[in-house]
Amino acid sequence: MVRVKLSSVTKRFGTVVAVDHVDLEVEHGELFTLLGPSGCGKTTTLRIIAGLEYPDEGEVYFDEENVTFLPPYRRNVGMVFQNWALWPHMTVFENIAYGLKLRKIPKDEIVKRVKEVLKLVRLEGLEDRYPTQLSGGQQQRVALARALVVQPRVLLLDEPLSNLDAKLRIRMREEIKRIQRDLRITAIYVTHDQEEAMSISDRIAIMNRGRILQIGKPEEIYRYPANLFVATFIGRSSAMTGIVKNIKNGYAEVAIGTQQLLAKIATRHRVSINDKVVIVTKPEDVELYEKASIERNCLTGYIKAIHFLGHVKQVIVNIDNNRVSVYIDPETIVTEGQEATICIDPDKAYLFHSYELTEYGFEEIL
Numbered sequence: 001m002v003r004v005k006l007s008s009v010t011k012r013f014g015t016v017v018a019v020d021h022v023d024l025e026v027e028h029g030e031l032f033t034l035l036g037p038s039g040c041g042k043t044t045t046l047r048i049i050a051g052l053e054y055p056d057e058g059e060v061y062f063d064e065e066n067v068t069f070l071p072p073y074r075r076n077v078g079m080v081f082q083n084w085a086l087w088p089h090m091t092v093f094e095n096i097a098y099g100l101k102l103r104k105i106p107k108d109e110i111v112k113r114v115k116e117v118l119k120l121v122r123l124e125g126l127e128d129r130y131p132t133q134l135s136g137g138q139q140q141r142v143a144l145a146r147a148l149v150v151q152p153r154v155l156l157l158d159e160p161l162s163n164l165d166a167k168l169r170i171r172m173r174e175e176i177k178r179i180q181r182d183l184r185i186t187a188i189y190v191t192h193d194q195e196e197a198m199s200i201s202d203r204i205a206i207m208n209r210g211r212i213l214q215i216g217k218p219e220e221i222y223r224y225p226a227n228l229f230v231a232t233f234i235g236r237s238s239a240m241t242g243i244v245k246n247i248k249n250g251y252a253e254v255a256i257g258t259q260q261l262l263a264k265i266a267t268r269h270r271v272s273i274n275d276k277v278v279i280v281t282k283p284e285d286v287e288l289y290e291k292a293s294i295e296r297n298c299l300t301g302y303i304k305a306i307h308f309l310g311h312v313k314q315v316i317v318n319i320d321n322n323r324v325s326v327y328i329d330p331e332t333i334v335t336e337g338q339e340a341t342i343c344i345d346p347d348k349a350y351l352f353h354s355y356e357l358t359e360y361g362f363e364e365i366l
Contacts, residue, residue, distance in 0.1 A: 001028035002062045002153045002186050004049060009058035011044055018044040020210035021058070027202075029184040031177065035197040036207035037233070042190045043158055045207070049188060050156050051075050062153060075154075078147030082159040084139050086131040092118075092142050093127035099150045117145045120179060137168045144176070148183070155180065155187040161196065169193075173200050194234055198222070206230050225266065228356035231280040238286075240279045240322040241354065244271055252351055254279060257320025259299050263349035276354040283325040285348040288315060288334075289341045296343035299324075303338050317342050 034042035051072035225231035242254040301319035
């Protein structure tokens with residue numbers, strides 16, 4: 001197992017800063033995920049770790065070894081690409097063995113290693129087939145086996161499930177997690193899929209505009225977002241804008257139109273009275289009532305839309321031109337246009353300063 005460290009890594013393509021002074025450490029045997037929207041710099045970061053790109057600034061370490069400018073073959077990493085990149089004229093066995101042949105591994109050892117990895121990815125008996133004779137999930141397993149058979153120090157996965165259908169993605173992410181755990185290999189995973197990242201990762205780094213905005217365990221990031229971008233990017237959320245009217249003991253009374261809501265101040269920046277702020281809520285943390293209750297920290301509006309999602313109904317409530325999403329029991333009868341009151345626990349109404357709208361690129365995900 002290897003610890004991977006990036007120290008102030010920066011990469012530019014012309015005037016575009018793709019990776020902006022990234023610092024992170026991936027622990028031994030950890031499955032660490034780089035998560036963010038398209039173009040945020042996560043794949044470029046992964047390619048720098050692999051040695052497929054060299055940084056303009058900063059350093060990359062595997063344990064105590066500086067590998068910043070080592071070519072990929074000297075780093076001994078295994079990489080699984082988004083498009084799998086299998087040789088169509090080679091069998092499954094030949095595809096998996098290709099890297100071992102390049103390393104001049106003896107034939108008997110190649111056969112032994114390929115058989116072991118075929119068992120690991122559950123493809124025994126398919127070694128004589130060609131990629132065109134395999135399903136998407138089987139091709140993905142071949143790509144994973146090819147990366148693992150060289151016994152890499154670090155496993156790198158770049159959007160490996162993006163070409164699979166929804167059900168197969170779920171099965172394959174469970175398989176990747178199982179294999180990573182069985183081998184106890186350090187793995188760095190890139191995805192834009194929040195659910196995928198939350199379900200398999202030991203820790204997650206949220207990226208946007210080339211910067212890392214927060215690193216933490218999935219539960220930590222979901223419940224304690226460090227800034228507005230993270231709060232709105234992770235999971236479903238709603239955002240309401242308002243003006244701070246009073247501050248007391250880490251909570252703010254915020255005017256939203258003609259109404260007021262108490263919210264926890266969840267930002268590292270100072271918030272003052274009369275500041276414009278954004279309150280973020282998760283639909284599962286909001287309750288829907290027919291009438292207002294002062295004790296419950298409530299706002300009144302009307303139902304703008306209703307979406308049946310199977311296990312819940314998603315109700316969109318308009319509060320002074322703010323759209324707030326609420327999950328309710330699917331059997332509950334509500335109608336569009338009806339008056340409704342939403343009530344929120346102040347500790348689950350996250351408050352951020354409005355200047356973060358620009359600082360963290362919030363407008364990109366509205």
